[in-house]
Amino acid sequence: MLSPDFRPLLAAALLALWPAIGGSQEFAAVVVYAAVAGTPTSAVPAAPARLFVSKEKMRLDFAGVAGQTLIVDDLQHQTLLLMRARRTYQQLGSRPSEYFRVADAEHACPDWEQAVGLSIRCESVGREVVDGREAVQYQRTRSNGVRDYVWIDAKLKYVIKWRADDTEAELRNVREGAQLADWFEIPEGYEPARPLKSKSGTASRAP
Secondary structure, three states: OOOOOOHHHHHHHHHHHHHHHHOOOOEEEEEEEEEOOOOOOOOOOOOOEEEEEOOOEEEEEOOOOOOEEEEEEOOOOEEEEEEOOOOEEEEEOOOOOOOOEOOOOOOOHHHHHHHHOOOOEEEEEEEEEEOOEEEEEEEEEOOOOOEEEEEEEOOOOEEEEEEEOOEEEEEEEEEEOOOOHHHHOOOOOOEEOOOEEOOOOOEEOOO
């Protein structure tokens, strides 16, 4: 048992560590896609996706016959594509830049720039309620004048809505709480995807 003299010191140490322990909110949500007004709807996914976020990992399950899943490990800088119907997986060279966590919802431009991987013109353009949750809206202006937008959930410190080119996506039915660790691992029985041979005889990557 700790001596009473050490208890205040332990309490102070735990209090100092609290931002690191509890600062990253875990949650699950449904991602609903839509076409931006005035653009074709053919490029929009037909069905919602499911998003699961832990402290440093993300899982995005796409619906449909293809049954693909993205697993992102930001700590290891690794992105995996799972093909559920084939029970195979392969490593990708990049992660989706639309989904990212921020240190401060009120100053999210540096984190958006890091997610994109290049210097951007970014500014906060106001606040908005997205599916009943408070969010801060940011605007990015590209060199050609085109503008992209992200909305950062003030509590989750995570993108809850984004709009780019002809598509936008919004997180709905957010359910806060710890996520299962094995949900972000390669499932048992999955094998690395084998390169497919093209008609010319050269190997190509499996889709």
